Amino acid sequence: DAGVIQSPRHEVTEMGQEVTLRCKPISGHNSLFWYRQTMMRGLELLIYFNNNVPIDDSGMPEDRFSAKMPNASFSTLKIQPSEPRDSAVYFCASSLLGSGANVLTFGAGSRLTVL
Amino acid sequence: DAKTTQPPSMDCAEGRAANLPCNHSTISGNEYVYWYRQIHSQGPQYIIHGLKNNETNEMASLIITEDRKSSTLILPHATLRDTAVYYCIVRVPLNYGGSQGNLIFGKGTKLSVKP
Numbered sequence: 001d002a003g004v005i006q007s008p009r010h011e012v013t014e015m016g017q018e019v020t021l022r023c024k025p026i027s028g029h030n031s032l033f034w035y036r037q038t039m040m041r042g043l044e045l046l047i048y049f050n051n052n053v054p055i056d057d058s059g060m061p062e063d064r065f066s067a068k069m070p071n072a073s074f075s076t077l078k079i080q081p082s083e084p085r086d087s088a089v090y091f092c093a094s095s096l097l098g099s100g101a102n103v104l105t106f107g108a109g110s111r112l113t114v115l
Numbered sequence: 116d117a118k119t120t121q122p123p124s125m126d127c128a129e130g131r132a133a134n135l136p137c138n139h140s141t142i143s144g145n146e147y148v149y150w151y152r153q154i155h156s157q158g159p160q161y162i163i164h165g166l167k168n169n170e171t172n173e174m175a176s177l178i179i180t181e182d183r184k185s186s187t188l189i190l191p192h193a194t195l196r197d198t199a200v201y202y203c204i205v206r207v208p209l210n211y212g213g214s215q216g217n218l219i220f221g222k223g224t225k226l227s228v229k230p
Contacts, residue, residue: 093159102147106159109156109158
């Protein structure tokens with residue numbers, strides 16, 4: 001298995017532009033998580049899905065952020081419009097609900113820089 | 116979820132055992148202890164987890180005190196590649212009592228393995 005695949009790995013954009021981050025979870029996993037990491041705030045959970053349904057989006061900073069999971073093999077995190085304070089590394093993780101171990105497998109991350 | 120307390124940083128000599136402590140004095144009976152680590156610029160990686168018995172796998176050992184208020188992660192023969200931030204997390208596992216599976220990361224312990 002290739003693991004959790006995120007794209008792009010690096011993105012540099014200008015303030016006001018739309019940013020879309022993509023994630024392909026591990027095949028067979030039914031939970032997907034989006035985290036954001038900054039030096040100041042560490043790893044923050046933004047939103048997570050179970051069986052493609054958003055369960056808790058209380059970590060989403062504001063309405064500029066949205067996440068979708070149209071099917072079990074794909075999710076997007078969109079920021080529109082982007083701001084410099086959104087600069088961070090965004091991680092996607094997946095897990096198998098019901099496996100009992102609560103083990104998350106993380107992707108390599110998408111490093112976003114908003115100028 | 117129970118709060119955890121970890122030292123912000125630790126050093127360890129290469130080849131020696133690294134013992135990383137974690138306090139979780141408010142842990143409840145159904146909460147597990149999980150350890151993840153994050154090597155620089157990579158996504159977090161699962162290491163080990165346990166409830167009340169000591170656990171060992173190919174990566175590490177987990178020692179949980181009898182009262183479950185603290186635990187220690189042991190890397191038996193630390194290498195330079197073990198330099199990372201180690202996160203101790205206590206959490207009800209997936210599917211227990213309505214838990215939805217998200218993990219909340221604290222600040223962790225930055226372990227530096229030195230030659």
